[in-house]
Amino acid sequence: MSTAVFPGSFDPPTNGHLDVITRAAAAFDEVIVAAGVNQSKQRLFSVEERVEMLTELAAAVSASTGGTVRVGTFEGLLVDYCRAEGAGVIIKGLRSGGDYDYELQMAQMNRKLSGVDTLFVPAAPENGYISSSLVKEIAKLGGEVSAFLPPSVHARLLAKLG
Template sequence: MRALFPGSFDPITSGHQDVLRRAALLFDEVVVCVMFNPNKTGRFPVAERLDRLRAAAADLGNVTVDSHTGGLLVDYCRRAGIDVVVRGVRGVADLDYEMPMARMNRELAGVETFFIAADPALAHISSTLVTAMSRQDRVPER
């Protein structure tokens, strides 16, 4: 069975990598796909995100990397013959956000959503936090 692991991956985090590795153990093939979200401003160019995803998945023989910039996630799933979407959830807030989309994907195209609970050691990590930490200016020495 083929699964899609979609996201902005802006940037990819250790939490994303954990979900990807666990999904690769569960499905015959996993397509990790950089999706365009018009509600988010990208921090990194899509090409750079794809390169980082390829590097993260280099040792996973059943993972391919792709991007999708137009249309709904279910449009991509239909075109690629994918029936399952994989989503990592860190807690109740993520689940509250993901559930309506999961229901809609099932209603629109029969695409099921498979939730993978975040590793507790990584659940505090988000792309926003990683970016903020990487841009943190150092306090000059006095």
């Protein structure tokens, strides 16, 4: 069984994340969407809230693709999490050349540390400019962000921002 891990903060999960999850589910027997837990970072959504949102999305992707998508959390080194889960591949979505420059170095280090490879998935053109940070900033300023988020995530974001 081939298992891949798609790590991220997912604060909140966007349509770009959902696209990468769906595409990875078509390529691997199992995809673990792993929300990072970093107590030093300030997040809008708690890890529990992010896991709830991702679990809803994972269930929908599993149902539509026939693949297995599950959600987990990790703290510390991603490669340690991959080893513990039996995953041989890390999935990374790329929006731009800047993402590639950063992620390539990380991929090379992860491979050296553990032998775990990284597969880069280029963003679909309609999602290439979407980031969780930008969506949150626009929403906090009263802008319309429904086109960038799955409907259930959009509803949670609006409720969170009051």
